[in-house]
Amino acid sequence: MKNAFSYVASIFVSVLLVFCILGVAGAGVAKLCANSNQLRNIAEKHDIDEKVYSELERYFHERSSATGIPENVYMDAIDTDYLDDIIDQIIVNGFQQLRGGNATVEMNNEELEASIDTFFNDYADSIGYKKDDKFEQKLDATKNSAYNTIREYCDVYKFGALESHGVLAKASKVYTHLDFILVGGAAIMLVLIVTLLIFNLNAPSESVYWSGVSMLIAGIIAAAPCVYLLATDYFSSFSIKQPQIYTAYTETMKLGTNAFMYTGIVLACVGLLLIIVYAITRPKNAQKKA
Amino acid sequence: MSKKNNSVVPHILAPFFVAAICASVVTVALIKPYDKLKMYADIAFMDKLKTDPSDDSGLVIRDNTIVSEYTGKTSSTGEVIRPKFGELYAELKCDRFDVDVPVYWGSKPELLDMGACQSSGSVVIGTEGNAVISAHVDTFFAKLSDLKKDDIITINTNYGVFTYKVKELISFNSTDRKYVVPSEETKLTLYTCKRDVLGNTNQRVGVVCEPIKSEFYTDVKEAEQ
Numbered sequence: 387m388k389n390a391f392s393y394v395a396s397i398f399v400s401v402l403l404v405f406c407i408l409g410v411a412g413a414g415v416a417k418l419c420a421n422s423n424q425l426r427n428i429a430e431k432h433d434i435d436e437k438v439y440s441e442l443e444r445y446f447h448e449r450s451s452a453t454g455i456p457e458n459v460y461m462d463a464i465d466t467d468y469l470d471d472i473i474d475q476i477i478v479n480g481f482q483q484l485r486g487g488n489a490t491v492e493m494n495n496e497e498l499e500a501s502i503d504t505f506f507n508d509y510a511d512s513i514g515y516k517k518d519d520k521f522e523q524k525l526d527a528t529k530n531s532a533y534n535t536i537r538e539y540c541d542v543y544k545f546g547a548l549e550s551h552g553v554l555a556k557a558s559k560v561y562t563h564l565d566f567i568l569v570g571g572a573a574i575m576l577v578l579i580v581t582l583l584i585f586n587l588n589a590p591s592e593s594v595y596w597s598g599v600s601m602l603i604a605g606i607i608a609a610a611p612c613v614y615l616l617a618t619d620y621f622s623s624f625s626i627k628q629p630q631i632y633t634a635y636t637e638t639m640k641l642g643t644n645a646f647m648y649t650g651i652v653l654a655c656v657g658l659l660l661i662i663v664y665a666i667t668r669p670k671n672a673q674k675k676a
Numbered sequence: 677m678s679k680k681n682n683s684v685v686p687h688i689l690a691p692f693f694v695a696a697i698c699a700s701v702v703t704v705a706l707i708k709p710y711d712k713l714k715m716y717a718d719i720a721f722m723d724k725l726k727t728d729p730s731d732d733s734g735l736v737i738r739d740n741t742i743v744s745e746y747t748g749k750t751s752s753t754g755e756v757i758r759p760k761f762g763e764l765y766a767e768l769k770c771d772r773f774d775v776d777v778p779v780y781w782g783s784k785p786e787l788l789d790m791g792a793c794q795s796s797g798s799v800v801i802g803t804e805g806n807a808v809i810s811a812h813v814d815t816f817f818a819k820l821s822d823l824k825k826d827d828i829i830t831i832n833t834n835y836g837v838f839t840y841k842v843k844e845l846i847s848f849n850s851t852d853r854k855y856v857v858p859s860e861e862t863k864l865t866l867y868t869c870k871r872d873v874l875g876n877t878n879q880r881v882g883v884v885c886e887p888i889k890s891e892f893y894t895d896v897k898e899a900e901q
Contacts, residue, residue, distance in 0.1 A: 428809045552776040599691045
């Protein structure tokens with residue numbers, strides 16, 4: 387009866403330990419992968435600034451027949467370094483907002499502003515157009531539209547959309563507590579392992595077995611879905627029209643999925659090792675008792 | 677020997693018990709977060725770059741910044757600022773929603789991709805009559821069917837903030853115009869498609885809300901700043 391009780395109780399504690407391990411693993415992977423440095427590295431590694439440049443060129447070219455402004459007015463004034471700086475700033479600001487802070491993007495628009503000014507002034511001079519308030523309003527509107535468009539194209543992780551819909555504020559509640567989740571989770575893990583020891587006082591090595599089972603199951607639950615997602619190339623099926631956003635998101639998700647998968651594999655291997663250690667040492671204990 | 681076998685069998689079965697329990701709990705627990713994550717992804721990726729006034733489609737989408745922290749004086753009566761078709765003119769908030777819902781004036785597929793749409797045949801928020809707002813069920817109105825009677829809905833505009841209370845839960849066929857026609861009674865009608873695993877549905881679900889508070893900004897210029 388006592389053995390049955392400790393067996394059932396150990397199963398219950400093992401289940402709790404599985405979720406605790408998954409929580410700590412998840413928080414750890416989130417801390418490792420969801421930070422501005424990782425996202426900036428992805429943007430740099432996959433030449434996202436060049437993709438943004440191509441998309442902007444296409445956009446301004448398509449608009450040129452409607453606006454009368456050739457795309458080279460914009461594109462000759464910007465380059466991939468300029469775009470890279472904006473992409474980096476938006477990513478850093480996004481994570482600052484996740485941490486509850488605020489920041490603005492400072493765009494160095496001198497060349498772009500000069501280019502638009504020159505085009506407008508030359509055009510006005512060529513047709514003898516009076517440079518009145520209306521002209522200035524049109525000029526300002528064109529510049530602001532250009533800055534906003536460039537900024538939106540550089541927001542490859544859609545921080546702006548997430549922030550305007552209140553999603554970043556909600557995500558920040560979890561993100562700011564990642565350290566607490568890690569430390570708290572580790573503390574709870576310790577408590578659960580001690581509980582296993584208490585339930586198996588007659589055979590302390592049983593707690594090694596149950597800890598191993600928990601780690602093995604946690605590892606399988608973590609790794610199996612990730613293996614499926616990566617094997618089926620699930621993220622490549624996202625129907626996102628803009629190549630820079632598609633690349634940024636799919637590569638970030640692949641990074642996170644890979645990290646979680648490897649964490650799961652390590653957990654499963656350690657769990658299996660503990661079970662094997664228990665299986666090897668157990669018969670000696672039984673013989674000694676006999 | 678049989679004693680040894682008896683103690684080995686539970687140890688072989690234990691991982692399967694733990695795995696079965698954990699897998700069941702994980703599956704059930706992930707249903708809601710999956711729906712939420714999908715909704716966030718749909719909202720983020722459907723927020724396309726805006727068109728310019730000179731766009732050939734004829735639809736001019738104007739995104740404004742809606743005032744949410746006005747500290748000046750308010751009044752229970754005042755003037756509304758009538759929006760233009762395609763203009764972002766309000767923001768709808770409710771504790772049961774996961775996101776703040778932008779409200780565009782006029783209904784078009786492009787606008788429904790970006791937020792909720794108020795029928796231009798209905799009245800502007802803050803005036804007498806039926807204000808009718810709809811949105812997609814897989815994005816902005818994903819949580820509309822969670823609303824209950826007496827839930828509070830707040831609508832921020834750049835001329836005032838208006839508070840409503842859910843009075844009635846409704847369900848109707850898409851061909852039934854009963855809830856979306858003009859009325860003398862001042863109310864807010866929110867609706868969306870009824871979720872159906874088989875795809876498109878002709879049923880609509882929503883709520884009818886009664887106004888409980890109107891706070892017109894007395895200093896509209898300060899609000900716009």
